[in-house]
Amino acid sequence: MELVCPAGGLPALEAAIDNGADAVYIGFNDDTNARNFGGLNFNDRSALRALERIRSRGRKLFVAINTYAKPGSFSRWQAAVDRAADLSADAMIMADIGLMEYARDKYPKLSLHLSVQASATSVAALEFYRRQFGIRRAVLPRVLSLKQVQQLAAGSRVELEVFGFGSLCIMAEGRCHLSSYVTGESPNLNGVCSPARAVEWRNGANGLETRLNGVLIDRFADNENAGYPTLCKGRFVVDGKRQHALEEPTSLNSMALLPELKAAGIQAIKLEGRQRSPAYVAQVVRTWREAIDEVLQRGADFLVKERWRGTLAKNSEGKQTTLGAYDRPWQ
Amino acid sequence: MVSIRKSIARGGYRLGCRLLPVLPKWPGELALVKFLNVQLAEELEEGEFDFLEGRVLEIAVIDFRISLRMGKSGARFVRAPASAITDAAIAAKAVDFLAIASGREDPDTLFFHRRLSISGDTELGLTAKNRLDAIDRSRLPQRAQRWLVLIAGALADAAAK
16 A cells, blocks of 8 residues: 655645655645645745655655646646756646546656546546556545445556545535635645635634624634634524534544455555645654554554554644545435 | 753744844845845846846744845845835744744745735735745755744744643
C-alpha cells in the first residue's frame, strides 16, 4: 500500500519524505489545482527543487492539475500539463476530460491518475476513463461506503486510491457549487471553496463571527472549536433551530479500516492537507507510516494505537474524527 | 537539569508578562525586522514577500500584551509607521507563536482550537502564513534553531502547568 502525502511547499515536502511518504503530491501556484491559496504551492523553480529531493530519496512525485479549465483559458491548463511533463513527474492527477485528452495525446507515456474531483463512483465510470484516456489509477470519492469501495475494487481494472485522513467536506466532489452561491467562485473552476479575499473573521459580543462575502455563516462561542470558513460547514436557522444544516466541521479518519482496505486490494492511501504546515505533514505522515507498516506486518490483527488516534484527533478540523461515508451500512 | 530549565522558563515567562507590556515596543519591532531581513534576504530578493508591500501586518502576542507591526518597503521588511492602519492581525500567546516558529505545531490546528486568531484582511494573513511555512528552516543558523526548539519546548512545559 502506497502512502500518498500532501505538500504545499518545500519544507512540507521534506517533512513528508522524512516521515515515510511513498509519494508526495503538489500543485502549481495558480488556479490549475484545487488548493489555490496565496503564498501556497510551487513555481517552476521550487517544483524542480521538489523533484530533486524526491529523486534523491527514491520517492514519487505527483502533480495535481485537478480543476476544470475555464472557457478562454485552456492554454493555462495545457501549460500546467507541459510543466508537469517537463518535470518528468511520476503521475498527473486530473479531472477535466479535455485536459486528459491533451495529456494522453501529447505525453502518452505519462501516468494519469483520475482525481477525486472527477467523482467516478462505478466500475463503468472507471472503465470509461481507462479506455478513453488510459488512466492508471483513480482516487475514489469519499461518498462511498466500505462495501461500495470493496465492490469497486473487485471490478476495477485500474489501481484505486482512497482517502485516509483529512478535513471532510460535504463530499459532492467535483459537483459542488455551494460556495459559489455566495462568492461566485467554486472549487472546480477556481480551486477554492472559500477564496480568502471573501473571508472575514470578526470578534463580536456574541463570539467569533465568520462572514463569507459579507454573509454571516457561523458564530463560535469562546469554548467552541472553529472550522474552515466554508458555506457547507456554517450554521443556519432551520425550522427555528440554529444548526449545521449541511455538514459539521469534522475530519475523516479511516485508519481502523486499513486491514479491510488492504484485503480489498486498495493500492494507495491519500492524506489530505496541502494547505497545512510542515508540522501537520510531519505528524500525520509519521502516524500513517507506522500504521501502514503495522498492517503490512500484522494483517487482520491490526489495532489502532491510542497514540495514533490522539495525534490525528489533535490535527483534525472540528472536534471529532469520523469514518465518514465508509461507515454507512444502509448504502 | 530539566527542572532548573523549567523553573527558569516559568520565571522568565512571568517576568515577560509583567515587563513587556510596559516597555516601548520599537526595540522588539526593530529586532524582528532586522532578523527577518537577514534570514529571509533570498526570499525578499525573489519577490516572495511582495504581497506585503505597503501593507501592515500586526503580530499580537496576547499574554505579553504587545503587538509588533511590520510591512515591506523595497527589498526590506520595515517597522510600520504609527500612523499606518493595520491591514491584518494575527494573535496568539507567546508559547503558540514559538510552537509555530519551531515547527512543533500547525497554525491551522491552533486556529481550530481557538489558540490563534486572524482578523482584518484574511488573504494577507493567510498568504503571510503560507510564505512563512515555505521557508527552509534548516537555513537558519544551527544555534538559532536549537534555541528556538529549546525555548519553545520549555515555554510549552511552563504553560502546561
